[in-house]
Amino acid sequence: MGLAEALSDDGKVTGRGEPIIRGVITGLGTLLGGMLHTFPFLITSLPAALRIAYAIVAVELLSIALIRFRFMKTPLLTTIVQVIIGGGIVFAVGIWLGTLGAGE
Numbered sequence: 001m002g003l004a005e006a007l008s009d010d011g012k013v014t015g016r017g018e019p020i021i022r023g024v025i026t027g028l029g030t031l032l033g034g035m036l037h038t039f040p041f042l043i044t045s046l047p048a049a050l051r052i053a054y055a056i057v058a059v060e061l062l063s064i065a066l067i068r069f070r071f072m073k074t075p076l077l078t079t080i081v082q083v084i085i086g087g088g089i090v091f092a093v094g095i096w097l098g099t100l101g102a103g104e
Contacts, residue, residue: 033060036056036060037053037056037057037060038053039056040052040053040056041053057087057091061083061084061087062080062083064083065079065080065082065083065084068082068083
């Protein structure tokens with residue numbers, strides 16, 4: 001994602017700054033967001049790990065909505081709905097792929 005952001009434009013089209021800086025920020029955000037909700041699975045109790053991971057994902061999605069509101073000037077309700085719907089779709093696909101992998 002960071003590479004795609006860096007290569008998307010030179011910053012003049014969108015006014016979002018230097019491509020390298022945008023790419024680094026996007027890459028670090030993707031790295032952090034991808035790692036945070038996987039750490040709970042280092043816990044030996046699966047039910048506890050799942051509850052913690054769900055809470056972390058909820059905080060991540062809310063953070064994305066607030067960042068979009070603050071920096072991209074998207075109306076807060078609109079961005080929350082978009083992030084919740086997008087997160088719900090990803091969650092549903094994850095469950096579907098999990099059931100396929102489990103052979104059900």
